[in-house]
Amino acid sequence: MSAADIKLPNAEQLLNDLAQKIEPLLQANTALVGIQSGGAWLMHRLLVLLADSISTHAIEHGTLDVSFYRDDFAQRGLKSETRPSQIPFDVDNKHIILIDDVFYTGRTTRAAMNELFDYGRPASITLVALVNRGGRELPIAPQIVGIDVPLDAEQNLQLLQHSNGTLYLALQPSLSSTPSSTIKTDSHE
Amino acid sequence: MNNPQLDQDGRLRHLLSIEGLPKKILNQILDTAESFVGVAEREVKKVPLLRGKTVCNLFFENSTRTRTTFEIAAKRLSADVISLNVNSSSQSKGETILDTVDNLIAMHADMFVVRHSQSGAAHFIAKHVPPHIHVINAGDGRHSHPTQGLLDVFTIRKYKPDLHNLRVAIVGDILHSRVARSEIHALTSLGVPEVRVIAPKTLLPAQVEKLGVHVYHDMKAGLKDVDVVMMLRLQNERMSGAMLPSAQEYFKTYGLTQEKLRLAKPDAIVLHPGPMNRGVEIDSSVADGAQSVILPQVTYGIAVRMAVMAMLAGGQSGGTQS
Numbered sequence: 001m002s003a004a005d006i007k008l009p010n011a012e013q014l015l016n017d018l019a020q021k022i023e024p025l026l027q028a029n030t031a032l033v034g035i036q037s038g039g040a041w042l043m044h045r046l047l048v049l050l051a052d053s054i055s056t057h058a059i060e061h062g063t064l065d066v067s068f069y070r071d072d073f074a075q076r077g078l079k080s081e082t083r084p085s086q087i088p089f090d091v092d093n094k095h096i097i098l099i100d101d102v103f104y105t106g107r108t109t110r111a112a113m114n115e116l117f118d119y120g121r122p123a124s125i126t127l128v129a130l131v132n133r134g135g136r137e138l139p140i141a142p143q144i145v146g147i148d149v150p151l152d153a154e155q156n157l158q159l160l161q162h163s164n165g166t167l168y169l170a171l172q173p174s175l176s177s178t179p180s181s182t183i184k185t186d187s188h189e
Numbered sequence: 190m191n192n193p194q195l196d197q198d199g200r201l202r203h204l205l206s207i208e209g210l211p212k213k214i215l216n217q218i219l220d221t222a223e224s225f226v227g228v229a230e231r232e233v234k235k236v237p238l239l240r241g242k243t244v245c246n247l248f249f250e251n252s253t254r255t256r257t258t259f260e261i262a263a264k265r266l267s268a269d270v271i272s273l274n275v276n277s278s279s280q281s282k283g284e285t286i287l288d289t290v291d292n293l294i295a296m297h298a299d300m301f302v303v304r305h306s307q308s309g310a311a312h313f314i315a316k317h318v319p320p321h322i323h324v325i326n327a328g329d330g331r332h333s334h335p336t337q338g339l340l341d342v343f344t345i346r347k348y349k350p351d352l353h354n355l356r357v358a359i360v361g362d363i364l365h366s367r368v369a370r371s372e373i374h375a376l377t378s379l380g381v382p383e384v385r386v387i388a389p390k391t392l393l394p395a396q397v398e399k400l401g402v403h404v405y406h407d408m409k410a411g412l413k414d415v416d417v418v419m420m421l422r423l424q425n426e427r428m429s430g431a432m433l434p435s436a437q438e439y440f441k442t443y444g445l446t447q448e449k450l451r452l453a454k455p456d457a458i459v460l461h462p463g464p465m466n467r468g469v470e471i472d473s474s475v476a477d478g479a480q481s482v483i484l485p486q487v488t489y490g491i492a493v494r495m496a497v498m499a500m501l502a503g504g505q506s507g508g509t510q511s
Contacts, residue, residue, distance in 0.1 A: 065224060068236035068499070077200065077503030080217055082224045087231075118233035 006151075010157060011167040016044060016145035019049040021144050022097060022128060026053045029123070030095045034084050035112050038066040038101025038159035041167060042130060047097070060094075064089035069111035091120030101159035105131035106140035131169065133157050155168050193315055201500045203315040203324040206333035207374040215378060216486065221345050221496035222489070228265060229491065238499050239268035242415060245298040246272040247289070247314075248304040248327075250279075254463055255327050255337075259302045261492035266502075269299070286310070287317055291442065294322060298503065301325070308332035325500040331367055335463050336497060338371025338489040344378060344419055344482055347489065348458050352376075358385040358411055358453075359402075360468050361421035364392045368462045369421055370400075377401045386410035389443065408443060414450040420445055420461045423470050436469045446472045450480065458482045 034043025040063040047054060047061060047096040067073075067082040098112060109127055113163060129142040151157055156172045192209050196331040201214055228236055245264040246256055256272055264268045275289060300323045302453070303311040310331030315324040328334040342352075349355055357376055358383065363369045363386050376384050386397060387405045398404055405411030412418065423439060433439050445459065459471075459481045467473045476483060 065223070068228070068238055073503045074240055078221060078499055081222045082221050084224045086227070091232075114237070118229050118235070 001003040006149075006155075006171065008157075008169045008171070009147050009149065011130065011132075011169050014043055015167065016049070018042070018128060018130060018144065018146050019046055022046065023050055023053055025097060025126060026050065026057055026059055028057050029093065030057065030097060031033075031039075031058050031089055032059060032092075032097050033087070033112075033116070034061075034063050034099045035108060036063055037101045038130075039063075041159070041161055042101060043099045045167070054124045060063060060089040063090065063111050065114055066108055066111035066115055069115045071107055080081065085115065087116075087119050091122050093123045093183070094116060096125045097128055098125050099128045099141075101130050102157050103127075103132045103142045103145070104135050106136045108137035109140050109142075110138055129155065130159060140173070193312065196340070200401045201325075201497075202312075204335050204357055204501065205311050205315060205326045206496050207335045207338050207371050207378070208333070210378070212378050215339070215375065216245060218339055218493065218496050218500065219346060221500060222339075222492040223344055225265075225492040225495040225499075226489065228495075229488070235265050236269055237267045239263065239266035240500050241261065242268045242299040242502055243297060244268045244270050244300045244302065244498065245293050246302045246327075247275060247293075247304070248273065249275045249286075249303075249310065250328070250354055251276075252328065255485070257303065258490045259325075259494055260500040262491050262493075262498060263300075263302075265491070266495055266498055268300075268498070286314065290314055290317065294318065299323070300498065302327050304328045305482075306330055307469070325497060325501070328367055329511075331365055332370070334367040334371050336494050337368045337467065337498070338375040338488070340486060341368075341372050341419060341462070342375045343377075343493050344460060344486045344489050345458070348482060352482055353382065355381050355417060356383045356385070356415045357381055357417040357419065358387055358405075358415045358470050359419045359421065360387040360408070360411070360445065362392045362424050363388050363397065363421065364394050365424040366421045372419060374404055385411050385415065387443070389433070402501055408445075408449050409452060412449060415453045416457055418445065418450065418457055418459045420459065420465075420471050422462065422464065423466055427464075436466075440469055440472075444470055444472060445475050447474050447478070450475055456480075460486055463487070 032043050032046060034040035043061060064085045065083045075135055100108060113125060127142040128144040130146040132142055132145045132148045146155055154174050156174045158172050159167055160170050161167055194203050194205050194209060228234060229250055249255055258271055260270050302315060302325045303314055304327040310329045311324055311326035318324060326333055326335055346352060359369050359372060365506055372375060373384055383405045385405055387408055389406060457480060459475060461471060462481045465476055476479060
């Protein structure tokens with residue numbers, strides 16, 4: 001199946017759907033955390049889309065760069081570009097809504113959860129993904145999903161950002177032949 | 190000739206000196222260190238990157254601060270750490286350096302942090318070790334002290350992010366200082382347009398201008414309008430013969446006082462690699478004053494050393510892929 005055969009959904013529409021699904025979860029003691037880089041973009045957009053509820057409940061937010069927790073560090077080393085994780089609130093007893101762009105193997109989520117626990121002990125973590133592409137390798141799955149798009153292992157779906165800030169999905173050349181390649185290139189910023 | 194510090198894919202394999210490192214690698218170290226600063230502010234100040242690895246601090250020359258910060262850096266990366274003060278162990282019984290290293294490799298050490306009074310000691314060890322072992326130079330003779338140079342630049346960048354617009358003065362014993370050489374290389378490679386050295390003629394290496402610096406012998410002229418003042422320690426233990434009249438005389442001419450610091454820009458920052466000789470190269474009121482960033486340097490030093498170790502240790506087994 002070539003890239004041209006797949007009709008990719010509209011990321012902006014999916015984002016609006018996600019916002020509606022997330023809204024009922026927002027309450028006091030909730031915090032939004034986006035995984036770099038696509039999850040962080042989505043989180044910042046959700047802050048705007050859900051601004052009313054967020055200010056009502058004084059909801060805090062942060063970002064994670066899971067580079068230091070990845071399970072393929074020994075093989076791949078560090079990315080050429082890491083960004084500081086920023087969790088400027090107390091994680092203890094928070095209900096964390098963890099946001100990623102494309103859910104694939106579950107390894108990024110595993111890394112993100114490990115990192116979050118080094119900040120404190122959250123009351124709960126809810127995983128949100130814009131797209132679930134199938135192919136998970138761990139007993140981890142998103143509770144809230146924009147859309148399911150089953151893809152083959154060699155296909156590399158990425159969330160990208162236009163210069164005006166709007167988001168779109170694209171199939172990129174595969175970075176590696178191994179199925180656990182959820183590594184994101186850093187070219188899209 | 191190929192660069193012993195990089196592997197065939199251009200990734201950092203050993204850190205021996207700042208000379209010869211591409212700007213891209215220097216920036217990658219500094220950017221990665223930025224991410225490690227936050228780790229120290231968390232509840233759990235550790236990341237699992239070097240879990241199962243053994244880092245061996247091989248100190249043939251004493252340096253409590255450097256050894257301690259390397260130890261903390263390795264531990265925050267979850268490595269196991271062994272620190273050896275070799276002058277007080279086997280070497281005094283006649284074992285050669287390479288025998289010491291081979292024995293530690295037989296004990297499955299993965300990384301060596303080497304401090305030695307002889308220039309080139311870390312290069313010598315790096316040439317000898319098998320490909321999966323990494324070497325970090327933690328100071329060799331008068332030659333180089335790359336992590337100190339990097340942490341100084343990192344500290345400067347924290348306070349003065351636009352390196353392309355800075356005037357930096359390095360003051361003191363340039364001749365005996367491996368730190369000064371590393372600093373000069375790091376600053377000029379990262380695009381600092383004006384680096385000055387201020388020292389008496391007897392404490393400047395011959396042809397120092399060739400490093401791309403402006404030479405001053407007078408503090409008043411040299412400090413005028415600088416953004417950053419990097420003080421060096423007067424290396425008493427390296428001083429032989431009568432290069433200087435006396436410590437008091439030196440302080441009068443080249444010691445940094447509040448009065449002299451007022452010649453620099455009002456928001457200038459003051460760095461010192463430590464340990465300080467208060468009242469010799471720096472006055473206490475400056476060292477403890479509002480413009481001093483000497484203690485932040487120590488804190489950032491850990492993040493920079495974590496970044497270097499993390500970059501060296503990753504990407505081994507599948508190295509050529511991607």
